[in-house]
Amino acid sequence: MCPPPSLVPADRKSGFITVGYRGSCTMGRESQTDAKFRRVPRIMICGRIALAKEVFGETLNESRDPDRTPDRYTSRFYLKFKHLERSFDMLSECGFQMVACNSSVTASFVNQHTDDKI
Numbered sequence: 001m002c003p004p005p006s007l008v009p010a011d012r013k014s015g016f017i018t019v020g021y022r023g024s025c026t027m028g029r030e031s032q033t034d035a036k037f038r039r040v041p042r043i044m045i046c047g048r049i050a051l052a053k054e055v056f057g058e059t060l061n062e063s064r065d066p067d068r069t070p071d072r073y074t075s076r077f078y079l080k081f082k083h084l085e086r087s088f089d090m091l092s093e094c095g096f097q098m099v100a101c102n103s104s105v106t107a108s109f110v111n112q113h114t115d116d117k118i
Helices: 049-059 084-093
Strands: 017-021 025-027 043-048 073-079 107-109
Touching (some): 017 049, 017 084, 043 084, 049 084
Parallel strands (some): 025 107
Antiparallel strands (some): 017 043
16 A cells, blocks of 8 residues: 555655556457457556555565666566556556556467467
8 A cells, every 4th residue: 555645755756657468368369259368377566665665555466576776667566466456446546547558369260370370
């Protein structure tokens, strides 16, 4: 939980946090209209380290970039949970607003690869 605005230092810097994830979709011949989605492997967090720690606290996994100082930026943190909605709830509770969104889906058809398509 983020501290209430009355407890936030006046010199606190504002900033942006980027939330990223990658999911994949595989479809077979039998059910071309029914896609089976795999779990989201990790929810990546990019931004200023101090701000990311303030928002996500103990749910932030820093093992891939442990020695950076809080005033630096990183794109190597990820969250310990797998629910994307929870990450957006945490950002919203801390006063963040979504300013951009992008998505794409890559589907591969099983047994549809030929040498020229690869």
